[in-house]
Amino acid sequence: MKFKLIYPRWEKLEGQTIFYLPPHGPVVMAADLPSHVEVDFTDENVEELVIDETPDLIGISMMLTTQVKRGWAIADQYRKLGKKVIFGGISTMLHAEETMLHADSVFLGEVEGRLADVFDDFRKNELKKVYNFLSKPPDMNLIGPARRDILKEDLYYHKGFRMVDLFHASRGCIYDCYPCAVRYLGGRGFRPRPIDRVVEELSQMENNRLFIVDNSLALDTKWEKELFKAMIPLKKKWVSHTIEDKDEVLDLAAQAGAWYVYQAVFDTSDYIRNRIKQYHDYGIGVEGTILLGLDNQTEDDIKRLIDFLLEIELDLAEFTVLAPFPHTKAYSDLLKQGRIFDHDWDHYNAGKVVYHPKHMTAERLQELYHYAWDTFYKDEPQTQKMFNLLSTVIQRETEDGTYKPRRRDLLDQSFGKEINPVA
């Protein structure tokens, strides 16, 4: 049975250096496919999608809200050819009702242990309109190594440098953060994978550089310490979201290969200043994630925050404006107050203002978003700052003997496209 799995393209954030990481959802999903299913994967961000009648079933995996309209358009084309289309992934769950209008079936929740039945239903021409497992998370033991073999690896290189591979060691989250939908997507609890299963998968991964995409590594001290201890011998180097601020945790994380973290910077407090310093003291870099346009921010607050970021010597900063994604408290609050003026999901890329901010106009917030990027990277461009971080990891890999040189055959390629290698 031929299964065409598609990851729709989306427009990248304005102001940000463009790079493409191998997607995570599709490879995790593919690990649960029955053995008789032959999967052909297309990541539309790095290759052209050819729509034809070859596949038996089409799967569309969507992570971002900015993917949904493109995903629906692809589905509409396939369905015109008489093909059945099933949707899954994070933004399928966030936009389930709308997606159903373009789908033969939508899968809500996590797939492990479930796809055999779905494909059996398809074979019997009894595909259900909805497979709803939102409130039924699977046994974490069932999460096997992701099927990274479905990726066309060479498409994720820039000038011979390989991008990080995505990996996860846990699901869910105990927090209920204002702009985040994890409470809806992953249930309101922390669900770690068994450490031995994590190590099994990591050991099989050829790529030495990873992005551990867990929502947070600050949810369960005991598990974090066990995880990091188990990772030390693997000598991987990794990026992650927040790591717990206990010294013993950060020390183990550094030994386990923590390269840099994405850390939310929401104010100019000493707490944040010390948090960044603490990471740096352990040799862990910090990319600040800065959300602009919250109700407690005036124009002066935003400008002061940007000055503060330069003062605390963040390694990188990523600025976004609040995007009220469905199933977040931000969405609920702004909806209640009638402040959302733009419901075009293509604009929900966290770079466009789609609501009325409390202390300024939407236009002014849009200007401040550009001001933030320009000001932070005025003296040292983003590419240089990224190169600095890359240098630190190369140095560490050289020291522990895991460094792999650039692929010379891909020096003139950037994400599958030919480029001038010296430009």
Added chain:
Amino acid sequence: METNPEFTRYMDRYFEYKGQWDSPSKCGLKIVRRKDGKTLAIATEIYRQNPGTPVTEWVAPIASQILHEFGLNPENFIFVEHTPDLKSKLTFYGETFDLVTFDRDGNKFNNPKWKRLNREEVDLLMEE
């Protein structure tokens, strides 16, 4: 329509509802029978104790279910959505009250509209 015997003048308890995609969900619920014969229901978001759909996202079905379960008269029904103060470092988790009004299709509510209330306005709603 019969009034649920559990409810006389004042009630304060958890309230279970089936949220979006049938997710088992829970909120806090106060019901007050006012002197003027109207009934005030206050549904409280309980965040981490709610395993499913938040109150805001499911407010119309919740109000409809309360109406049905407690045998209340939709003509004399006042609904308030409450979020408690979580004492968070972030200001977005302060206490809020919103008066929610709906369109009606028989005993079913839809198309909610919210109007922010201050504490004094809520106290007045409870006393009347």
